Amino acid sequence: MKIGVIADDFTGATDIAGFLVAGGLATTQMIGVPGADAVVEAEAVVISLKSRSNPAGQAVADSLAALDWLRARGCAQVYQKYCSTFDSTAEGNIGPVADALMAALGTDITVICPALPVNGRSVYLGHLFVGEALLQDSGMRDHPITPMRDSSLIRLMEAQAQGRCGLVAASSVDQGVEAVRARIAALRTEGVRYVVLDAISDAHLDVLGQAVRDMALVTGGSGLGLGIARAVADGAAAQAQDAGAPLPGPGVVISGSCSQMTNRQVAAYRAVAPTREVDVARCLDDADAHGAELARWVLDQPQDGPAPMITATATPDQLRQIQSRHGSAASEAVERTFAAAARALAQGGITRFVVAGGETSGSVTQALEVTGFAIGPQIAPGVPWVRALNRPLSLALKSGNFGAQGFFLDCQPKGVRA
Numbered sequence: 001m002k003i004g005v006i007a008d009d010f011t012g013a014t015d016i017a018g019f020l021v022a023g024g025l026a027t028t029q030m031i032g033v034p035g036a037d038a039v040v041e042a043e044a045v046v047i048s049l050k051s052r053s054n055p056a057g058q059a060v061a062d063s064l065a066a067l068d069w070l071r072a073r074g075c076a077q078v079y080q081k082y083c084s085t086f087d088s089t090a091e092g093n094i095g096p097v098a099d100a101l102m103a104a105l106g107t108d109i110t111v112i113c114p115a116l117p118v119n120g121r122s123v124y125l126g127h128l129f130v131g132e133a134l135l136q137d138s139g140m141r142d143h144p145i146t147p148m149r150d151s152s153l154i155r156l157m158e159a160q161a162q163g164r165c166g167l168v169a170a171s172s173v174d175q176g177v178e179a180v181r182a183r184i185a186a187l188r189t190e191g192v193r194y195v196v197l198d199a200i201s202d203a204h205l206d207v208l209g210q211a212v213r214d215m216a217l218v219t220g221g222s223g224l225g226l227g228i229a230r231a232v233a234d235g236a237a238a239q240a241q242d243a244g245a246p247l248p249g250p251g252v253v254i255s256g257s258c259s260q261m262t263n264r265q266v267a268a269y270r271a272v273a274p275t276r277e278v279d280v281a282r283c284l285d286d287a288d289a290h291g292a293e294l295a296r297w298v299l300d301q302p303q304d305g306p307a308p309m310i311t312a313t314a315t316p317d318q319l320r321q322i323q324s325r326h327g328s329a330a331s332e333a334v335e336r337t338f339a340a341a342a343r344a345l346a347q348g349g350i351t352r353f354v355v356a357g358g359e360t361s362g363s364v365t366q367a368l369e370v371t372g373f374a375i376g377p378q379i380a381p382g383v384p385w386v387r388a389l390n391r392p393l394s395l396a397l398k399s400g401n402f403g404a405q406g407f408f409l410d411c412q413p414k415g416v417r418a
């Protein structure tokens, strides 16, 4: 195995898996840490954890279990995948997980690279930008769990990890692979443990991928994964994409993300597809029963047009009201409702699940008892079709902020889109 990825959420895992395939590596995504006897034939394996919001101790334990599984299969390089918006404050677990992986791998240096330029995430002079705004001035400033109030990756790492953090600036990346390697080596002799890599373009990712291809541990978003895949691939990807191509059959759209982009996507799709709102009070009252009702409604809709949508997506104002009334219990109840609906929908013959939101995707995937995924073609950057390894189901797991306004329609079979 060339690369073993430890991803801290499910949509993040499909995101990097899609880019590894796009970069030329035959890739399989596993849900949770597979059993000791699991046999997985792939050049890259992505292990999907649900550890992003967990306390550091739990995230470290889960990540080390994933590392053991990967190392037992001769994994050449370990990749710690986190969000392209870093999603980790001083109390976060990215630093502690990186430290634990470094100790276990016996390495004293790693790199930090959340950049994903195709989706507007770039790193310049060690600061993370979302579109044209610094991270600290973007919507991430008000994230409910990880409010990102600092854009300096160097400060963020030094606040939560065990050592000093340095920088390979864009000017060095522009000079090419050897300049980047020389800069990393120089920082290492100064005792720096974490090296932030500037990247504002795909060309930068290619240079960086070449430069870090031999490091024992790298950390980042999915962009660096593309760079490394291009550097180490020998051309088996077409096969991998076929294995994950979407199945035919009836579909559903399940939206549990409340991001700005998902709000726009839901509004656009509502205009063309049968849509049913999730009733949060019913979720809190009896999630299983409400899930079953929603599934019945979906199965009763005509299947010759755009797939029906069930949605809990709310605007920030609506969400604030719901949360002040019910607290975090509401979000958990919505997730349980979607899980119950997904189980009933699969039983009722739905084969294509389009799901918006990382936590929501985690609940749905776990409810469907999927063990892992073959990776298919990308619908939008960072969102590939994936096909369950153990049952005939296709899924598209969309990170909250990914995809264009017409994303849900883009997921429909060709005849329906036209």
Ligand SMILES: Nc1ncnc2c1ncn2[C@@H]1O[C@H](COP(=O)(O)OP(=O)(O)OP(=O)(O)O)[C@@H](O)[C@H]1O
Pocket: 011, 256, 257, 258, 259, 262, 280, 312, 313, 314, 319, 322, 330, 331, 332, 334, 335, 356, 357, 358, 359, 360, 361, 398, 399, 400, 401
């Ligand atoms: N109307 C609602 N009321 C309360 N909670 C909701 C509502 N709609 C969605 N939720 C909850 O909000 C959370 C959304 O998180 P999720 O990770 O699915 O989306 P996201 O944060 O936009 O995605 P990503 O992590 O990929 O950026 C889920 O726990 C979901 O159950």
Ligand SMILES: O=C(O)[C@@H](O)C(=O)CO
Pocket: 009, 011, 012, 013, 015, 016, 082, 083, 084, 085, 221, 222, 358, 382, 399, 400
């Ligand atoms: O890196 C990203 O932005 C995504 O893969 C993700 O992790 C969102 O949950």
